[in-house]
Amino acid sequence: VTRSSSHGQVIDLNSDVGEGFGIWKVGDDDALLGIITSANVACGYHAGDASTMRHVCEVAAVRGLSVGAQVGYRDLPGFGRRYIDMAADELANDVLYQIAALDGIAKAEGTRVAYVKPHGALYNTIAHDECQAAAVIAAVKAFREGLPIYGLPGSVSLRLAGEAGLTPVPEAFADRAYTARAGLVPRQHAYAVLHDAELIAARVVQMAIEGTVVAEDGSTIAVAPRSVCVHGDTPGAAAIAGSVRAALEAAGVEVSAVTA
């Protein structure tokens, strides 16, 4: 098989960064920012603070990475991983606040918010909850018409994004096992998260070149993401992300931001 850039495959690598708070840190942001093409920057509601945001934006601007608003529930103690049953208008305003805050900081560093990626429980909720999804979409649209928003393929959030004239960006997860119906295997299963760098890299290459991945039952299913999410918050995460990028480039896949 000839694998060259003449294939035209292009993939974006996104990762969560800036997820510390004050003195507390998560992951190796500086290493990740040397590998990924799109930086999902926490905006202060579930993680992140103004100085961390500014540092990430500065590095992203220097390296030419896309800056995305990683918006979440207002829940620092829970890191945005807990569903909150909140009113749609309040959620919309909270999301708008976060995007705008990051955009102002990004502009001070010569870049700007190029996309939105909801975080944690909010991400999962708007994959299926029409009400909260509509609130998030309304906020993104109020901030800027046409803005890209990342989400699960087939999710309510991406459907509503398309209907609202935003740019839906379906993404896959590099280190997650998939069900035969192209869903993510829930985290409570022991095999839900992959840890082998070589295996993860090979799966991402297959996603990019073939548009498929092997599901938990051994079947080969269609997964054709425009972006692949690599995690940054575990030991060895940056090394895995580096392996993924190297394997993609070796396979002739162009690694570049959706929103460049």
Added chain:
Amino acid sequence: VTRSSSHGQVIDLNSDVGEGFGIWKVGDDDALLGIITSANVACGYHAGDASTMRHVCEVAAVRGLSVGAQVGYRDLPGFGRRYIDMAADELANDVLYQIAALDGIAKAEGTRVAYVKPHGALYNTIAHDECQAAAVIAAVKAFREGLPIYGLPGSVSLRLAGEAGLTPVPEAFADRAYTARAGLVPRQHAYAVLHDAELIAARVVQMAIEGTVVAEDGSTIAVAPRSVCVHGDTPGAAAIAGSVRAALEAAGVEVSAVTA
């Protein structure tokens, strides 16, 4: 004495609004927004939340009021009234974050941040502290060149603002007693805050027409503000603000925003 708009006197009336948080409210925002010309909107660090900010911006946009970023220390329990000894770069980033968040919300309502007014302990600190003042000025300048910033006449903050190419806006306080040297009488004095609406209105008219006010020792001192701050957080505050505006207009002073 002929008092007409041919005098050319113009005064801005500013007031703090949007200083509630969640279910908690302060002052009668909707009444004040019918009287003032510039709305200092709390941005979520010492008071205010995204939904409150959006409501105020909506009303301000409809009424054609200027929207200002009322930035403060990150201190909801202390309402931004407690000095915090924080690093300059962190303060600058915190201020930028707040301005940007409000600006994004304002834009969703068809307006934008037209000026900055620091709040509480931050306002008082940067009247004399070079380090924190420089941090605030750097943040405002990073957000937008030339942006107006309100402050005490003679303060470090206004001096540095001028040097940085921002637009310093000296302001007076409608209901505060002045020392013979044009400073504010400290709040611990019983007569530091005036409560008589008629007296307050007459003083503001004198400030606007004559550029003077009677100090605590009976002397007449020079106070020529471009804007006058009326308070909104006490019972009867909106009534006093209304009296001030009516008296100004009766005296032929044009009441309009600095930043319109």
Added chain:
Amino acid sequence: VTRSSSHGQVIDLNSDVGEGFGIWKVGDDDALLGIITSANVACGYHAGDASTMRHVCEVAAVRGLSVGAQVGYRDLPGFGRRYIDMAADELANDVLYQIAALDGIAKAEGTRVAYVKPHGALYNTIAHDECQAAAVIAAVKAFREGLPIYGLPGSVSLRLAGEAGLTPVPEAFADRAYTARAGLVPRQHAYAVLHDAELIAARVVQMAIEGTVVAEDGSTIAVAPRSVCVHGDTPGAAAIAGSVRAALEAAGVEVSAVTA
């Protein structure tokens, strides 16, 4: 009908107090504390702060009122009114933290936490959710064996409380309409909350004397609370609470704390 204290009817009047935060206030605590017998004191997670807690405890101690821990989700922006899908052990620890903090403050004023009353979304959730209810009960039991906990008659929380050796205290709501099955009419219905002081007082007297109330469909249903909750956060709330107490005493019902 002879209505005298020889009937032996005894009722407790409880109300939420200390629900401000910093400069923000809710309701007229000092008026309510002159009427009720049990003070549900917010503990800082959804409302309340250490100084407000101390003030309420001081007044409660002087007046001989019972102090209860009004525990809630950690959600100041949402006032604890939003369900949070949190892990049971984290919820238990959060509840224990709140009770303990209040107890220490109460002891500094010569009293102590005499009962627990969950707040808002937590109250409603543990009326039916076994997992969160068990977490709350475990926390209360870990704090003190046998402690009373208030709740809806028939709720999961009261059932588990009884099973755990705590003291379940079924309560009624003075100003809420009831369904024919003794549930509360949801707030979205226009008639869900009663506002007429005389009517409210009469209903509470009927609850205390007859153990019944007239439901929304006109039927008379059994409601035999040990405590009645009067609200404190609306204009006129203290006046209504005063009417309720006066009517109870006029009817010969003894008004005293469950936990005195």
Added chain:
Amino acid sequence: VTRSSSHGQVIDLNSDVGEGFGIWKVGDDDALLGIITSANVACGYHAGDASTMRHVCEVAAVRGLSVGAQVGYRDLPGFGRRYIDMAADELANDVLYQIAALDGIAKAEGTRVAYVKPHGALYNTIAHDECQAAAVIAAVKAFREGLPIYGLPGSVSLRLAGEAGLTPVPEAFADRAYTARAGLVPRQHAYAVLHDAELIAARVVQMAIEGTVVAEDGSTIAVAPRSVCVHGDTPGAAAIAGSVRAALEAAGVEVSAVTA
């Protein structure tokens, strides 16, 4: 030189633990808890949360360590390292709240708060500020008469503690350079913090046996702490703490809690 426990020297080793927040962690608590005798547990105002507090208390109870309340300013974004100019009564109530919350959690694990150690900017402030020191002392006394409180030798906080009938515990810092007047060399100096485990251990042994330490100018000064603080928040911190304990025991110094 014969170094045996017949010397009678006894030293306490204290360290800050439980300083994470939600998903964020600082230091290797579990390793430290195997070395130290007194655990300064963050109480949620500048760091720490209920679940982290409970875990630390559980381990401390099992191992027989003393549990101390590491109280601080309410400043999660600043980790309590920023001075806040707050009113004395509010500070006292905030401190009482924190001690009480930890005590309740400790009791659920079969232990209790045995001492108080203020943190960061609060620790430094009350070493010289009479007003804030008095507030902290009042809070500790309100919580429990006679309770030990750690501080700098010669500090205002320890003086007021003694006057109030509390138990002042002067402490030294294992890894900090001292001035000739027995003060700590400010952190901005390159040599302010020592990193060599062997050197640190030898200094602590000298403190315990001889009651002296070599100051920055080479002079030998008197430092006779009842407790020595070992840091836990840097890489290798637990290893250094382990070296200190091993050296003390090898030198015949008894390592045990002040408050056991």
